[in-house]
Amino acid sequence: MRKRTNASASTHEDRLSNPKSSQEDSKQGSSQFPSSKKIFTLCLIFRIINSLFVQTYFNPDEHWQALEVAHRVTFGYGHLTWEWSKGIRSYLHPMLFAILYKILSILHFDTPLFMIKAPRLFQSVFSAFGDLYLFKLSHVLFDGHVAQWAVSFWFDLKANRLKLPPLFVILTTCFITRSIVLGLTFLLDRLMYGSWVLVPLNFLKFNFLSSGGDYYGTHPWHWYFTQGFTVMIFTFLPFMAVGIVQSKNWKLSGLVLWVLGLYSIIGHKEFRFVLPVLPIALAFSGYSLAMLNPQYSSNKNIKKPTRTHGKTVWKIRAAVIFLVVTNLPMAIYMSMVHQRGTEDVMNYLAKEAREGNVKSILFLTPCHATPYYSTLHQNLPMRFLDCSPSEVKGNLDESDRFMMDPIGFIAEFAKNWSQPSHIILFNNEEKHLKDFLSSHSYEVRKRFFHAHFKVDRDLQESVVVYALSV
Numbered sequence: 001m002r003k004r005t006n007a008s009a010s011t012h013e014d015r016l017s018n019p020k021s022s023q024e025d026s027k028q029g030s031s032q033f034p035s036s037k038k039i040f041t042l043c044l045i046f047r048i049i050n051s052l053f054v055q056t057y058f059n060p061d062e063h064w065q066a067l068e069v070a071h072r073v074t075f076g077y078g079h080l081t082w083e084w085s086k087g088i089r090s091y092l093h094p095m096l097f098a099i100l101y102k103i104l105s106i107l108h109f110d111t112p113l114f115m116i117k118a119p120r121l122f123q124s125v126f127s128a129f130g131d132l133y134l135f136k137l138s139h140v141l142f143d144g145h146v147a148q149w150a151v152s153f154w155f156d157l158k159a160n161r162l163k164l165p166p167l168f169v170i171l172t173t174c175f176i177t178r179s180i181v182l183g184l185t186f187l188l189d190r191l192m193y194g195s196w197v198l199v200p201l202n203f204l205k206f207n208f209l210s211s212g213g214d215y216y217g218t219h220p221w222h223w224y225f226t227q228g229f230t231v232m233i234f235t236f237l238p239f240m241a242v243g244i245v246q247s248k249n250w251k252l253s254g255l256v257l258w259v260l261g262l263y264s265i266i267g268h269k270e271f272r273f274v275l276p277v278l279p280i281a282l283a284f285s286g287y288s289l290a291m292l293n294p295q296y297s298s299n300k301n302i303k304k305p306t307r308t309h310g311k312t313v314w315k316i317r318a319a320v321i322f323l324v325v326t327n328l329p330m331a332i333y334m335s336m337v338h339q340r341g342t343e344d345v346m347n348y349l350a351k352e353a354r355e356g357n358v359k360s361i362l363f364l365t366p367c368h369a370t371p372y373y374s375t376l377h378q379n380l381p382m383r384f385l386d387c388s389p390s391e392v393k394g395n396l397d398e399s400d401r402f403m404m405d406p407i408g409f410i411a412e413f414a415k416n417w418s419q420p421s422h423i424i425l426f427n428n429e430e431k432h433l434k435d436f437l438s439s440h441s442y443e444v445r446k447r448f449f450h451a452h453f454k455v456d457r458d459l460q461e462s463v464v465v466y467a468l469s470v
Contacts, residue, residue: 147286293312
């Protein structure tokens, strides 16, 4: 008795073993799917809308390692964090925004609104290209049905944040492209640093060989497997697992496992570090959903009974509803509500500074908790609590000393300060410093909601603006 084979698996294997056949099939089915131009246009429209709705603060680096650096390059003022003195950051990414800022400056469009929104809109273009190439990658690996599912999933999870498109890492694996990018990076860094600086080597030495990133906290080795990546992919996890088994693409799934394993070696771990493998995982999720359709998963010439077709439609609808219900509300909440106070306070200060109502600012918050000059866009004296790694092990930075003893720290700090016109702090520290602020003629000027629950510190419910009373 002949053993029956899985038609979808054999089709996938045939496509990999016979590229010519794959190309012919692709041409025959190309009319069923949108063109690359249409896919890109739809993705770009979505990304533009998405960028305008994002109101929250995700990670300091989206401002301090990109926009802040670009602002300094273009306008001559802005803060460079300690990483730039160590040569472990490249100017390639910030220069993209520096060009944008220069154009805004020439056109006299460098107003608070444009300075805040223009970089996000600019990033929409890169994000749309990332979406397009996720579609193309899924189309090459599987087919158009899977590609459509994968891109629709990617929309649901990915916010327009200020970083290069996640598929940038995959696209630059091509030797020629990688050589061009690395060559341009070396030349640009030589120009900006004033000497030859091998940023990738310095980055490798600091993060892998010396564990320098551990200064900002560590997680156990299994964190990406038990929390980090599983939280990112969330309810797509079972669909991804099924898609891997059904597609039998062990090389690509092995790539995901290899990346997670490599980053697990490093003590300091963050969600964003493994973001580049998320689109691959979603492609597998798209495969499993496409396989729910028997007309796709088996011989297309076999007509299925109506009852089976009805069950199939129900399964697909149930899966889509489940994924939308479990992901969309969270995506909206994280993009528009959670940790928005630090963005709102800087938007407010930018408008006040433009009107001449702000003379100087002191941030009594954990370091890099808010955007900085790239949002304020006024060359005013500002001071935040430093958190650069100490050369002496065990030495506490300013940010840690303040968080441990707010009253003692500020009492000592105020002995040598030039009294700022505005002080920014979270409500947690406000309750300790109310008497101090009142005795130095400060009053509450504005309060912004920040978060409903804590992330890595005590609950920071609101951001408070104190100003010298007139």
